[in-house]
Amino acid sequence: MKATGVVVEYNPLHNGHVYHAQQAKAATNADLIIAVMSGNFLQRGEPAFIDKWARTKMALASGVDIVFELPYRFATGHATVFAHGAISLLDAAGCTAFCFGSEDGDIEPFHNTLDLLDNNSEEYNQAIKNAMQEGLSYPMALNKAYDAVQPNTEKGGRLVDLSKPNNILGFHYMQAARTLNSSMMPTTIKRLGAEYHDDTLEVNKVASATGIRKSFFSTEKLDEVLNFIPESTKNILIEWQTERMNFGNWESFYPFLRFSILRDGPAHLSTIADLSEGIENLIYRAAKKNDTFQTFMNDIKSKRYTWTRIQRMLTHILTGFTKEMRSEIDVPAYLRLLGMTDKGRSYLSGRKKDLPLPLISKVAAFSNPSLDMDIQASDIYALAIGKGSIASKIGLDYTISPIMNNYFSGSPLK
Amino acid sequence: MKATGVVVEYNPLHNGHVYHAQQAKAATNADLIIAVMSGNFLQRGEPAFIDKWARTKMALASGVDIVFELPYRFATGHATVFAHGAISLLDAAGCTAFCFGSEDGDIEPFHNTLDLLDNNSEEYNQAIKNAMQEGLSYPMALNKAYDAVQPNTEKGGRLVDLSKPNNILGFHYMQAARTLNSSMMPTTIKRLGAEYHDDTLEVNKVASATGIRKSFFSTEKLDEVLNFIPESTKNILIEWQTERMNFGNWESFYPFLRFSILRDGPAHLSTIADLSEGIENLIYRAAKKNDTFQTFMNDIKSKRYTWTRIQRMLTHILTGFTKEMRSEIDVPAYLRLLGMTDKGRSYLSGRKKDLPLPLISKVAAFSNPSLDMDIQASDIYALAIGKGSIASKIGLDYTISPIMNNYFSGSPLK
Structure with a gap:
């Protein structure tokens, strides 16, 4: 069986994602789709709207056959780290191709850009350094x-516009694949509809995940959103909020984040992963002063630090992810299975013995600092937004088996 | 002016406390009463019902002329540490006597007991060791x-019953005074009415603080409680809950305590002050399993650890008070003024220059690890139970000046 890989967050899964999975499969003539998906904390440095198991259920209901978790350290890293983690795992899972959505939609410009930068790497790296020194x-x-x-382009082939967020990610996937010497064939699909940062719903049937999340927070707009998400997503979202947890957003996590910052103080903050020197005092003062995450962020953000970069630091403060812990995790060391369809299961049973990384279905059977961090991240997520018995939501990594596509009849998550 | 010292928590202040202050003044023929009072975390290892400023207001309205804060490290220590801190401060404040409530009510048996133990200190200390080794x-x-x-008693004088909680504390006060070679005269007043651990209101006008707190949590019993507290206490309690914070109890602090325990893990717990070896895993497992403080405690308590001792550990986990921080604080290093009446003010202005410790009215002007910890404890208290703008309740140690007895007309706390 031939598998094509995708890198996803599904926060939440919407029609654009369904389209992407279908197109990825068709374009690469694949038998199944394997997704590497961020866990409970995402690439932009924020808690997921719903947890990794709910998003796995959405994925399996919408064209994905296997979901592996992108470990915390990679899921919350900047584009290079994120891409390195995700592409390593897709490669380890035996995918023969990977496919990403991009604003460009054409793979050639990505190759051209990679070649250009490879051929001018010295000049390129120096220019990066200079720009960062300029602040x-x-x-x-x-x-x-x-x-x-860019003026060094020899072939004259079209380059990709690296000011677009999905182009950037795609470029990093391809760069990671090249670095890893992966034999996977890269492909791209043009993204439909809403731009990444749009947060209002549009008239066509593809909306941004941001817009969908907003609608769920202001429930009177809930009807509007139903055009933009599959029925399965809708059901899973409703089940989630009724039975399991509140929807995740930074405001709900802020009391714990703030408690962390104020209790542990600036000196401790500087031990946290990705905390740039000097920002700890700024964060500390802002936590004292602000009762909402929004105003807190406004006090911290500056030209020097992007919103995303600050959010990543805050995620690490919240979860207690230190520089020391990060240094223990450099490459993805396992394939953590979050769920699979029957087809996914037969793919995996055929390959289990040849996989270059251990396949983890039960976390208790495996010990690894990266996995410990994923479990910790799940617990902190549940502590902050769990409903009802929170104790029953601690240690879910131990109690929830990989989701099967027949979860609608009798999974523990029902 | 002649001052008599008392050691108090006023959690909250009730008629029994008013009686004690009056009797202390009369029995020692004093001009004024100086109280050393625990801050926002108390000797039994729990958050105060209301904060130190609200309790200072109660004190000044009920016969106390000066309130000094017993620093966190001493306020949350076991009886020996607590007494050492409190008696040191009363001595430093120039009191010529101190007075404590006791079940015994007579000072002579305390002297007899002290003598007995001094004369048999070797045997006594060995017996303590043996008993602790037995668990x-x-x-x-x-x-x-x-x-x-006890059989070694020579004079045959009556000894004090050290199975009673107030006798025990009084004994430690006297022992501390003796160790410090203090010239203060010890006196004691028989406690009236309710026993320390009683939690139901009684028919006379003296009720335990525990009973009063319970009534405020179940507001339908609020009327009953009014017989047992001064009008000023009532007003301050109502103002507190309306305008400032929720009443403090462990259940409100538990989400933060639990977050701390689960995020930081057993290895970190073992760096916390007073954490006995081995208990960190027990605490960690209990935090995973329990959604309420009550059930959490039930999982931890055992013959080996008293409820109070466990609560002190939990307080230190919550506030982040480590063994290292504790080692930096051995003796009280300042007199932190929380409030005073006009009489208290003239007493202090007469003595300011002769005080053996710095007198602190503004914390910003003084730097000390113990004071930093007091400020941190205030902030964590406000984070967990503050109402409305919590930001305005962070750093109160910097913004609230010592309470004056005329606070009813225009203090920042009003």
């Missing part, structure tokens, strides 16, 4: 360096 | 050792 954020520095080397 | 808690070991040396 630019990392993404802006990349962009500026990219501009600087 | 008894510290208070029970003291008791057993005390029984062991």
